Amino acid sequence: MSDLKIIVLLNNGSLYGKKILNHFRARGLAMHAVVVIRQPLTYFLKLFHFIHRRVGIVDSLYFTVRRLAFERSGERMTHWHGQPFIAFYDQLGAPVYHSRQTNSPQTQQALETLAPDVLILGQTGIVRAPLLAAPRLGTLNGHPGVLPFYRGIDCAKWAAHRGDFENIGSTVHWVENGVDTGRIIRAQRYAFTGAESLDTLDERLYDQCAVLLGDVVQALRRGEPQAGVAQDRAQGAQYYKMSRKDEEIARAQLAQFLQTQ
Numbered sequence: 236m237s238d239l240k241i242i243v244l245l246n247n248g249s250l251y252g253k254k255i256l257n258h259f260r261a262r263g264l265a266m267h268a269v270v271v272i273r274q275p276l277t278y279f280l281k282l283f284h285f286i287h288r289r290v291g292i293v294d295s296l297y298f299t300v301r302r303l304a305f306e307r308s309g310e311r312m313t314h315w316h317g318q319p320f321i322a323f324y325d326q327l328g329a330p331v332y333h334s335r336q337t338n339s340p341q342t343q344q345a346l347e348t349l350a351p352d353v354l355i356l357g358q359t360g361i362v363r364a365p366l367l368a369a370p371r372l373g374t375l376n377g378h379p380g381v382l383p384f385y386r387g388i389d390c391a392k393w394a395a396h397r398g399d400f401e402n403i404g405s406t407v408h409w410v411e412n413g414v415d416t417g418r419i420i421r422a423q424r425y426a427f428t429g430a431e432s433l434d435t436l437d438e439r440l441y442d443q444c445a446v447l448l449g450d451v452v453q454a455l456r457r458g459e460p461q462a463g464v465a466q467d468r469a470q471g472a473q474y475y476k477m478s479r480k481d482e483e484i485a486r487a488q489l490a491q492f493l494q495t496q
Contacts, residue, residue, distance in 0.1 A: 239456050240267045242349050245357030247273045250309035251441045252357025256327045258445045261318045264452050266329040268349050272359055273335050290478040338363045364412055374410040377444025381422055382406040384471035386415035391436050393474045396485040400492050405443040407451050409463055414473055418463030421447050429496045433486045
C-alpha cells in the first residue's frame with residue numbers, strides 16, 4: 236500500500252499540526268495533500284465560553300494568552316528533533332488547500348474531492364460524521380493521554396494531579412463519533428527524564444503523538460492492518476479544562492514524583 240493516499244487536516248497555526256507535517260516529511264511519508272482550516276471568530280468565542288464555564292473568567296483569559304504565546308513560539312522554531320523545522324505549509328512538499336471551519340460544507344467537499352484513504356487530524360476540534368465518512372480506511376488522531384483511562388483535555392495534568400504517573404503517555408486511535416472513543420492502535424507510556432515541567436510534559440506528549448502517527452502510517456504503507464482494539468470506556472473518564480488551582484496541585488505532584496526518579 237505504498238500509494239496510500241494520506242490527507243492531513245489541521246487547524247491553521249497549530250504547532251502540533253506543523254510538527255506532524257515535518258515529521259512525516261523527515262521520514263519520507265508522502266502526503267497527498269494538506270487541508271488547513273481557518274476557524275471563524277465564533278469558533279474561538281465558543282471555545283472561550285466553554286473554558287469560562289469550567290474555570291472562570293480570570294483563568295480563561297490567562298489560558299488564552301498563554302496559548303497564543305505558545306503558538307507564536309512556533310514561528311521562531313528553527314529545528315525540531317534534529318531536523319530543520321519548516322513552518323510554512325507550502326514548503327512541506329504537498330498541495331495545500333484552505334477551508335473555513337472544521338465541519339463546514341466547504342471542508343466536506345474538499346475531502347470528498349481529495350478522496351483520502353486515511354485522514355489525519357491536527358487539533359481540528361470535534362470532527363462530525365460527514366467528514367469521518369470521507370476517508371476509505373478511516374481517520375487517525377494522536378491523543379496526548381493514555382486511552383481509555385484519560386479522554387478529553389489536559390489528560391497528563393489530570394493524571395499528575397491524581398498521582399497516576401503510570402498512565403501518562405500518548406495514544407493513536409481511529410476516530411469515531413464521540414470524544415477520544417475510537418479503537419486504540421498504539422499507546423505509549425511516557426519515559427520521564429527528570430527534566431519535565433507540567434508545560435513541557437504536555438508539549439513532549441504531542442511530539443510523541445506525531446512520532447506514533449508516523450509509525451502507524453508507515454505500518455499501513457507496508458500493508459500491515461491497524462485495526463486497533465475497542466476501548467472499555469468504563470476503565471476511564473473524560474476530563475475537561477483544568478483550573479490554575481488544580482494545575483498547582485498537579486505541578487507539585489509532578490515535582491515530588493520527579494524527585495524519586
